[in-house]
Amino acid sequence: MTQPKPSSPPNKPTPKQGVLDIAPYVGGQSKLLKGAKANPGVRVVKLSSNETPLGASPLAIKAYAETASYLHRYPDGNTIALREAIAEVQNLPMAQLACGAGSDELIAFLINGYTTPGDEILYSQYGFIMYKIYAQAAGCTPVTAPEKNYKTDVDAILAAVTPRTKIVFIANPNNPTGSYLTATEMKRLHAGLPTNVILAIDGAYSEYATEIVDYSDGRELVASSENTIMLRTFSKIHGLSSLRVGWAYGPPDIIDVINRIRGPFNICGPGIAAASAAMRDTAYADKTRAFNTKWLAWLTTELTKLGLHVYPSITNFLMIEFPPKNYNGGKHSAANANLHLMELGLIVREVAAYGLPDCLRISIGLEEDNKAVIAALTDFLKS
Numbered sequence: 001m002t003q004p005k006p007s008s009p010p011n012k013p014t015p016k017q018g019v020l021d022i023a024p025y026v027g028g029q030s031k032l033l034k035g036a037k038a039n040p041g042v043r044v045v046k047l048s049s050n051e052t053p054l055g056a057s058p059l060a061i062k063a064y065a066e067t068a069s070y071l072h073r074y075p076d077g078n079t080i081a082l083r084e085a086i087a088e089v090q091n092l093p094m095a096q097l098a099c100g101a102g103s104d105e106l107i108a109f110l111i112n113g114y115t116t117p118g119d120e121i122l123y124s125q126y127g128f129i130m131y132k133i134y135a136q137a138a139g140c141t142p143v144t145a146p147e148k149n150y151k152t153d154v155d156a157i158l159a160a161v162t163p164r165t166k167i168v169f170i171a172n173p174n175n176p177t178g179s180y181l182t183a184t185e186m187k188r189l190h191a192g193l194p195t196n197v198i199l200a201i202d203g204a205y206s207e208y209a210t211e212i213v214d215y216s217d218g219r220e221l222v223a224s225s226e227n228t229i230m231l232r233t234f235s236k237i238h239g240l241s242s243l244r245v246g247w248a249y250g251p252p253d254i255i256d257v258i259n260r261i262r263g264p265f266n267i268c269g270p271g272i273a274a275a276s277a278a279m280r281d282t283a284y285a286d287k288t289r290a291f292n293t294k295w296l297a298w299l300t301t302e303l304t305k306l307g308l309h310v311y312p313s314i315t316n317f318l319m320i321e322f323p324p325k326n327y328n329g330g331k332h333s334a335a336n337a338n339l340h341l342m343e344l345g346l347i348v349r350e351v352a353a354y355g356l357p358d359c360l361r362i363s364i365g366l367e368e369d370n371k372a373v374i375a376a377l378t379d380f381l382k383s
């Protein structure tokens with residue numbers, strides 16, 4: 001009997017199954033799209049990545065600069081100074097905090113630590129796209145639950161849980177829709193999940209929502225269960241996007257898993273220094289929040305007056321809906337609005353990749369930026 005011939009090995013390195021199915025993340029543009037032209041002389045303003053227009057706290061910038069003489073030294077692999085600052089300001093137990101190179105890295109740690117290929121990662125229809133990318137990278141199946149009115153639907157999430165579900169990711173408030181689950185709804189979601197499934201509450205925009213009475217960042221669920229973790233970032237209200245620092249508050253066992261699989265020095269020294277100072281500068285964060293609250297309300301009112309559908313947001317961005325492509329020859333479509341804004345140097349975010357081709361997401365900018373957006377869209381809709 002002859003043995004079947006083993007198939008010959010590929011003649012070049014081949015990525016593992018599923019990797020080439022990943023659609024690479026496309027971030028908010030920081031330049032004008034290819035082919036689009038800003039009118040001569042316009043100031044280009046980036047409103048596409050939900051960054052704070054006010055920049056980082058001056059104390060954080062100073063702390064960052066002071067690390068310049070120590071760049072040849074490894075950073076503190078246990079991020080003690082940073083976790084101390086978070087623990088003090090947030091009134092959380094330091095031993096239950098872990099840091100990541102952005103909260104993105106923490107998403108990846110959870111998936112790598114708790115899944116094997118074929119497991120399912122569950123999130124909402126318009127949930128943050130990184131959940132899908134990291135799930136695919138780990139050989140897991142991304143599963144979405146349909147939303148009702150552009151908001152996470154607790155019952156739909158619970159109905160989508162299977163024995164293979166390992167982690168449910170809920171961005172609260174969510175990007176790109178700006179909507180949120182109330183503390184009561186989140187509690188109901190948690191109560192309906194099997195206790196072996198992790199509920200990861202991604203609070204990238206939590207700090208903007210602290211004055212919303214029925215909202216919670218989820219810390220009471222973390223404190224009272226063994227399967228809830230809260231992910232946070234210094235990239236949004238703290239204005240340190242470039243340094244890549246995020247943090248998690250979770251049950252001791254999950255924090256232990258993160259500490260076992262993370263790189264030994266995953267947060268850089270300048271990041272530790274700047275983020276510690278930013279966390280302690282609560283006055284600056286308060287100022288940024290107050291600024292945002294004011295201009296979020298103003299933009300919501302003005303965009304609504306223009307006849308656009310504005311999805312209510314408790315974040316530092318707004319999702320707005322334009323007339324569909326088949327209406328009036330598509331003259332006032334989101335894609336055309338985007339081109340018009342670009343001509344005026346205003347870079348916003350298309351969200352077609354999220355399945356929202358008629359919407360644009362606009363980050364709250366400086367006063368003059370917000371006013372420029374309204375002026376531009378007023379012109380656009382008149383044309």
Ligand SMILES: *Cc1c(COP(=O)(O)O)cnc(C)c1O
Pocket residue numbers: 101102103104105128171174175202204232233234235236241244245246
């Ligand atoms: C911006 C954002 C993050 C992560 O940002 P990092 O810069 O990686 O900390 C996570 N989740 C959501 C929903 C975001 O919008």
